[in-house]
Structure formats: structure tokens, C-alpha cells
Amino acid sequence: MLEQEWISIKAKFSSKCLVCTHEVNAGDSVFWSKGVGVKHVLCPNAESEYKYESRPEPDWKEKKTFLFSELKNVKNCQLCDTDLKNDSASYIIGFAIGFRRFCNSCFKKI
DSSP: OOOOOOEEEEOSSOEEBTTTOOEEOTTOEEEEETTTEEEETTOTTTTOTTTSOOOOOOOOSSOOOBOGGGGGGOOBOTTTOOBOTTOTTOEEEEETTEEEEEOHHHHHHO
């Protein structure tokens, strides 16, 4: 898997936390990773049962995660290996370690 380097900074701009999706204000203490985004250093919902409910890990056909900028090169669903060129509704999920791309059918399953 692709390892991301997270550094602790003060946010320069307002954005959304990758963990809880709440607002991150300019000046907040955050962890930042180039090409990935930010997450609160002390995320208010990090322990939320709704954010971390126990689910089995999908059987990814493509195990690698990508930087957001690399997703244009992902041509097949990472779950079922379906060709995504005709799938105008492909989906992207961001994880703390990177991003994955998959088809509409697989999105409904996870």
C-alpha cells in the first residue's frame, strides 16, 4: 500500500477534514499530506461509531492506493476489475493512506 507522509501544520485555508468531514478553519492545527488533504489533529469524531463501524475489508482486485492526482490513470474498478471508460458514474473514496476508484455497482455494495 502507498504510505502517506502526514505533517502537522496550521491550516492556511478553510477545508473539510478527511476523517469527520467537518469544517477545518484557517489556523486550525491539522495533519496535512500533499495531494491527499487534511485531517484534524484532535478530530472531534475520530471515535464515532458512525465513522468507524466494523465492516469487513472488501476483496480489492487492485490492492494499491493512489494519490488523488494519479486516479486518472486507474482504468478499471479496484473491486471488480470492470473497465471504467464507459462508467460516467465511477466513484472515488479517500482513505488516510490514499484514494481508490471503483464502479457504480461496487459503490452500492460498500
